[in-house]
Amino acid sequence: MDFIESIPPLVINIVKVAYVFAMLAIVFVVMLENRSPLKAIPWMLVLLFIPVLGVIFFVFFGQNLRKExxxxxxxxxxxxxxxxxxxxxxxxxxxxxxxxxxxxxxxxxxxxxxxxxxxxxxxxxxxxxxxxxxxxxxxxxxxxxxxxxxxxxxxxxxxxxxxxxxxxxxxxxxxxxxxxxxxxxxxxxxxxxxxxxxxxxxxxxxxxxxxxxxxxxxxxxxxxxxxxxxxxxxxxxxxxxxxxxxxxxxxxxxxxxxxxxxxxxxxxxxxxxxxxxxxxxxxxxxxxxxxxxxxxxxxxxxxxxxxxxxxxTSGPDSDWPGIMMGYYQAISNAKKYIYITTPYFMPGESVLMALKASAMGGVDVRILIPEKSDAYFTALCTKSYIKEMLLSGVKFYFYKPGFLHSKMMVADDEVCTIGTTNMDFRSFEQNYEVNAFIYDEEMSREVKGYFMDDLNESYLINLDEWKKRPRWQKAKESFARLFSPLL
Missing domain, CATH: 3.30.870.10 (Endonuclease Chain A)
Structure with a gap:
């Protein structure tokens, strides 16, 4: 405290002004890049609620150097x-x-x-x-x-x-x-x-x-x-x-x-x-x-x-988020069922809406995620999506035996994809990923069989029970979701 009090007021004011300009510069950069509001707003919140660390986080993690x-x-x-x-x-x-x-x-x-x-x-x-x-x-x-x-x-x-x-x-x-x-x-x-x-x-x-x-x-x-x-x-x-x-x-x-x-x-x-x-x-x-x-x-x-x-493939060197678009198209095409296994579920608005629309249209949509996760904050964010998905008719399951790390989707006994891509912002838009899309009835049925085997070791999340969870738990999940584009 004595050290702070010994700093001349002029120096303190200069530091404050410099910091304000740094924040304004970051806000300007974010706006100039025409980022999606879903990605820009979390950074604004970080800068607002944790101002000093927020600037540091942005310098290290927030720069959008795609194609730079x-x-x-x-x-x-x-x-x-x-x-x-x-x-x-x-x-x-x-x-x-x-x-x-x-x-x-x-x-x-x-x-x-x-x-x-x-x-x-x-x-x-x-x-x-x-x-x-x-x-x-x-x-x-x-x-x-x-x-x-x-x-x-x-x-x-x-x-x-x-x-x-x-x-x-x-x-x-x-x-x-x-x-x-x-x-x-x-x-x-x-x-x-x-x-x-x-x-x-x-x-x-x-x-x-x-x-x-x-x-x-x-x-x-x-x-x-x-x-x-x-x-x-x-x-x-x-x-x-x-x-x-x-x-x-x-x-x-x-x-x-x-x-x-x-x-x-x-x-x-x-x-x-x-x-x-x-x-x-x-x-x-x-x-x-x-x-x-x-x-x-x-x-x-x-x-x-x-x-x-x-x-x-997809990655920051790609003109388009190819794998994400592949998921979106396969989900939109499905007429009977869509089964997905993923360790993390933060898919972005387009894929999220495609899953909801398919379920509401009568397609059997099932998503299998791990009950135990290796990433606490990411798991909170994943859980924040479950209620709205259940309300749309999507069935969510928790895998019980351990950590489910598979990345798989199969639809209508016609197409399946297995690869490195999680259903989250990072895999869809930032990481270098690779998936195989396979168009074959026999292969799709085989993959569906493995999904059902895993489903037998899982339990269905009940909407009424999910709503009864403590408010503090829901609040943590909602807070985590604000930062889903950054995870």
Whole structure:
């Protein structure tokens, strides 16, 4: 107190004026960017209720650099070249020949939209295997890695140096020493605990490894928001994996705090692997600035199956939020049912309205979320949406055995999507994500079966009981929702 009293009044007044100007400057920036009111208002509230910390938070987390300095490094020419090679090496359905798929009549708009907003070609002749838990996923990935002959490409948000992580690393080191090209990307925030020595150690074995958007002060201010949430493995350009699982023991052994860590993944063979390979290479160019757009990584393939697949990406380098638009279109198309599994539910107004409209129109809409969450504030926000969804006829379920981390949607026994995208603002608009959209009755029925299995270990949220919860709990959830665009 004595220190504060000793500061001359003139200095205090100058600091106050400077702070007011800083707040006004931030407000001006937010308005100038023409942000949605849903995103601008939470920042105004942060600045109003926690003024000093609010300015700091905005500097570190609030800057909207979509398509600005960070994204310009991505190299659009490289993007186009890699995509062109992947497309030329694939058996695909062109825009005009989509009319030749009578069984997919209801989803042609979805296919066309994903082609237009994400350049996601519709590939044919694919085999897709659902890996319904951690053990099945890592058994399949380890088997594929052991069989690698030419190249291994891995990309993960989280890569832990635990038992399963070290099993993967042992194979990578062995393969690299035998001349297999091994390239690896990890997200710098998701894999924050990996030390610099980890990277040097792998590089000593001939493994090329990079962090995605390294976060170090002061560059933290421009990079912390845009994380690479993708999980991709491509082996020899022939076998691809994507889905919700990171490399961590908890997907097999569970977690003392949450129990089972429930998730799903896909194993793909066929031309969709070329699309997945191109996603990796574009991100590889971003982190390394090394141009390896070479047709040898996109081998011509004989048909491996009969599945129609679109590999869809989205991120701050995209012109459109492609995956979010895919969800919206699939939900709007549905005539019978929509089943969704997601660890977090903060979908934004467009998807929220599509779900409500479908339920009110008689579509069976069911959403499965975890009873236990790994993020307290996010869980509060998720719960703030439940009452209005129940009122519209959407059925909400809590998964009981542990933490449900799967990201899946299936509709009408016709289309399903599995990938890395949560139903929240961050996944839909800020993170780099990847999903497979699969158009197949057999596959959709299989995924629906897994959803029903999880539903059997869950309980339906009753509207009357939900309304009876303590007011203080509802107030916390409502407060958390104000910041949903920032979570």
């Amino acid at each position: 300095k960070i994204i310009r490094r991505k190299g659009l020419k490289n993007h186009d070249l890699i995509s062109e090679i992947a497309h030329s090496q694939s058996h695909k359905i062109s825009e005009g020949s989509m009319d030749d798929i009578p069984s997919m009549e209801n989803n042609k708009k979805l296919m066309q939209m994903l082609l237009n907003n994400s350049s996601s070609i519709l590939t044919i002749g694919n085999q897709v295997d659902v890996l319904n838990n951690g053990r099945a996923t890592f058994d399949a990935i380890l088997e594929a890695l052991r069989g690698a002959e030419h190249s291994i490409h891995l990309q993960y948000y989280i890569f832990d140096e635990d038992e399963i992580g070290n099993q993967v690393l042992d194979i990578l080191k062995e393969k690299a020493q035998k001349g297999v090209e091994v390239r690896m990307i990890v997200d710098d925030v998701g894999s924050w605990e990996l030390k610099r020595s980890f990277f040097r150690y792998l590089q000593s074995y001939g493994i090329e490894i990079y962090s995605f958007l390294t976060v170090r002060f002061p560059s933290l201010t421009s990079k912390v928001n845009y994380r690479n949430h993708r999980k991709i493995v491509v082996v020899d350009g022939e076998i691809g994996f994507l889905g919700g699982l990171n490399v961590a023991d908890r997907y097999i052994k569970g977690n003392p705090a949450y129990g089972i860590w429930r998730d799903m993944h896909l194993r793909i063979t066929g031309d969709a692997v070329n699309a997945l390979q191109s996603v990796f290479f574009i991100d590889w160019y971003f982190v390394s600035q090394n141009d390896i757009a070479d047709p040898k990584y996109f081998p011509h393939k004989k048909p491996a199956g009969d599945k129609l697949v679109q590999i869809v």
